[in-house]
Structure formats: structure tokens, C-alpha cells
Amino acid sequence: MKASFKKYISDLFFTGRWYAALIICSILFLLKFFLLWLGVIPFIATGVVAIAAIIDYYFLFSKAKGIFAARSHAERFSNGDENPVRIDIENFYDFRVYVEVIDEVPEQFQLRDILFHVNIAARQSKAIQYKLRPVKRGEYGFGYLNVYVSSPVSLIKRRFRVGVPVNVPVYPSYLQMRRYQLLAISNRLSEAGIKKIRRIGHSMEFEQIKEYVQGDDYRTLNWKATARKGQLMVNHYTDEKSQQIYCVIDKGRVMKMPFDGLSLLDYAINASLVLSNVALIKQDKAGLITFSEQIGTFLAADKRASQMQSILEVLYNQKTRYLESDFERLYTFIRSRVTQRSLIIIFSNFESLSGMKRQLPYLRKIAQHHLLLIVFFENTELKQLTQKEATDIESIYTKTIAEKFAFEKKQIIKELKQYGILSILTEPQNVTVNTVNKYLELKARQAI
Numbered sequence: 001m002k003a004s005f006k007k008y009i010s011d012l013f014f015t016g017r018w019y020a021a022l023i024i025c026s027i028l029f030l031l032k033f034f035l036l037w038l039g040v041i042p043f044i045a046t047g048v049v050a051i052a053a054i055i056d057y058y059f060l061f062s063k064a065k066g067i068f069a070a071r072s073h074a075e076r077f078s079n080g081d082e083n084p085v086r087i088d089i090e091n092f093y094d095f096r097v098y099v100e101v102i103d104e105v106p107e108q109f110q111l112r113d114i115l116f117h118v119n120i121a122a123r124q125s126k127a128i129q130y131k132l133r134p135v136k137r138g139e140y141g142f143g144y145l146n147v148y149v150s151s152p153v154s155l156i157k158r159r160f161r162v163g164v165p166v167n168v169p170v171y172p173s174y175l176q177m178r179r180y181q182l183l184a185i186s187n188r189l190s191e192a193g194i195k196k197i198r199r200i201g202h203s204m205e206f207e208q209i210k211e212y213v214q215g216d217d218y219r220t221l222n223w224k225a226t227a228r229k230g231q232l233m234v235n236h237y238t239d240e241k242s243q244q245i246y247c248v249i250d251k252g253r254v255m256k257m258p259f260d261g262l263s264l265l266d267y268a269i270n271a272s273l274v275l276s277n278v279a280l281i282k283q284d285k286a287g288l289i290t291f292s293e294q295i296g297t298f299l300a301a302d303k304r305a306s307q308m309q310s311i312l313e314v315l316y317n318q319k320t321r322y323l324e325s326d327f328e329r330l331y332t333f334i335r336s337r338v339t340q341r342s343l344i345i346i347f348s349n350f351e352s353l354s355g356m357k358r359q360l361p362y363l364r365k366i367a368q369h370h371l372l373l374i375v376f377f378e379n380t381e382l383k384q385l386t387q388k389e390a391t392d393i394e395s396i397y398t399k400t401i402a403e404k405f406a407f408e409k410k411q412i413i414k415e416l417k418q419y420g421i422l423s424i425l426t427e428p429q430n431v432t433v434n435t436v437n438k439y440l441e442l443k444a445r446q447a448i
Helices: 002-010 016-032 041-061 174-185 223-229 264-281 307-316 327-337 353-369 380-387 393-418 428-444
Strands: 012-014 067-073 083-091 097-103 115-120 125-132 138-142 145-150 156-162 166-171 205-211 233-238 244-250 285-291 295-302 343-347 371-377 422-426
Touching (some): 041 145, 067 145, 223 233, 264 371, 285 327, 295 307, 353 371, 353 393
Parallel strands (some): 371 422
Antiparallel strands (some): 067 083, 097 115
């Protein structure tokens, strides 16, 4: 009984044309009191509307499954990227239908306008495509697909509530990672803004002695082997590999600041994912450390096939903490767990020179044993303030303070350079490109 009631009553909705017809009939009945010549016209009009509604109802509800609809998307979404979603609709009716589709998207998007209108001919199908851009990692829950169908009469609508609620995990930007991976494999990283860096000299990792061919560097001639063989022989060197690269991500309160919807932590996570993947392609070992007031996650540097998936799973669960990060604890941990000289890339943020100087002693100690690179972020909101024209006392004051903070960021770079610590000051949206560029530059200089 309940199922029957739901089928014939609860899925019934009236259209705007139905209410317009009722209003017209009501007006005719009202005018009948003043215009007697209308006679039975109001009754005829009401009867026509009622009969049309009954016919419309019969056509829509005579088929148990008049409409098929299904939503399809990736098993997981990429954070900060446009993720495609597709809705396929098929019309099983013998007449053209007008369809309204409301998709119950995850509440995290706060979208109230996911409404699509399509016309579908008899026994035909159509596809609707749209994109969603998540800005936080975690579980996102899709609800049902609500499909409202009306016939050419369009007095009533029938609702089809299809699909089942599904949860979709949102991972760090693996789409960006794959893009850089394909470019790196095909040596086309310059298309993504990665600079082509000329390698100075050659690596000192000896591989073999081989016969000289045109184009070989004559400086690598091996005269002893040449004398024994009776023909020119050269030493062949290969790129140094298996260097350890550690991405160290600060999860303290300074990384909570949002830009373009994403927090600095998410920008750092996306950059770490891409950099680790490029390092593995270059045959280096990639590792990961997260920290705040305490050490979070440690993934030892490795280049095994499953390392990238391990890094992705670790980064998926990282969240910002609201305490100040403990760089002393970080130094102690690195000193005890990372024994081989490595490239340590710390993603953090320093808003003031004094804030950086509090951590400088520990950064200097890390730099004594490893090649240290600090990546911190330029405040793009302050940059916009410095570029605005000051028109009154308040705007002059605001612009002066903004310029002071921007100047301190540049002072931080000079202060770090004074102690031999490399640094990158970058806009959040460019952190991936700038960090990969620096890594390739250091590798070309054989600094690692």
C-alpha cells in the first residue's frame, strides 16, 4: 500500500502551466458573475483542464520505469582541480519528454544551483556533464539524482529518485601529478613552466669505458685504454641517481591561511606530491615528513614502485593543527632518522622576520648535515594592497603596513642566504612549478 501510494501520489508534482490554468479558470468563474453571457464556458474550461491532467497523469505513470538515469565520476576526486561528473539519461517513453535534473552534490560545495533542463526524444538518451572543484581533502557524499519528467502537455511532473548515495574520497591533486609525470616522461616539462636547465660538466659516477664516437666529449678520453686498444676510448659517465629527497610539510597554524579556496597546507601537499613523483622519475628516492608541535608522519625515502601510492595515502589524511610548529623537535627527528645527506625541502610560512629568526638556529643545524631548501609563501592579498593607489589617510596607512610585511619577506630570503640556506618565496598557485624548477636546478648543479 505504501509503495503504491508513493508511486502514484508522492512522486506527483504540478507544473507552472497547471497553476496558470487554474488561475485562468478561477478568473472565468469570477467574471461569470458580471458577464452572464459566459454561461458554461468556465465549466467547460475547468473540465478540459481536468481531462488534460488525467491524460497527462496516465501517460507519465503508466510505465513503471519511464526514465533511466545514472551518475558517473572518478572513484576519487583531485583536490583543487576541476573533476568531471557525467549524468546519463535515457527516455523509455514513446513521446518526447522535458526533464529537469537536480543532483544532490556533497554539502561541502554549498551549491544550490545544480539544476539541468533537457529535452529527450522518444527512446533516445542524452548526457549532462559538469565539473566540481573541491578545496578540502576528505570524504564527500553524493545523494540521489532527482529527475522530474513532464510530457508535451506539461500540466504535471513525475519524479524519479534514482541512484544510491555514495562517498567519494578527495585526494591531493593527483591530476596535477599525472600531468607533470607525462611531461617529465616525454621531456616536455617546459610546457608546464619548468625551466630547461643546462647541466654543467658531467656527473662523476663512472659507468663504463667505450669506443669514441663523434659527439663524445674529448675531455673524457681514457689514454691508457686508448694505448692498450689501439683506438680512441672514452670514459662514459651516468647521471647520479638514488639521491634522497625529503619533503617536510609544516602543519602548524601558519599553514591554515587560505588562497583561492585552498589552504597553504593543501598547496604544500600538492607540490610535495608532484615533486616526489618527478624525483622518482629521475631515479631519486622520495620521502616525506609532516610536523607541527610534534612529529606527524615519517615515510622513509625510497624509490620502490609502491612509494608513490604510499605518499598519496599519507598526504590524504593530513590536517592543519592550530599550535605553533616545533622546529627544534623537527631538527632532533631529522638528525636521528635521516642519516644520509639529503635534500630537505621544508614547506612552511614566515610572515615576519622575527618569526623566522626564532626558528633560524634549528634551520642552521639542519643545513649543517643536509642541503636545506625553505619554501614559503608570498601573501598575494598584501601584494594587491601594495599595488593599489592610496587616496586617503586610511589607505596610506594600510598600504604602508602591507609594504612593510612584503619587505620583511625579502629580508627573510637574505637572512637565510647569509647562512647558506636556500629559499623560495613563491605565490601559492606557483609553488609546484617553482619547487620543481629548484629541484632540477640543484640536480643539474650536482648540489645534492
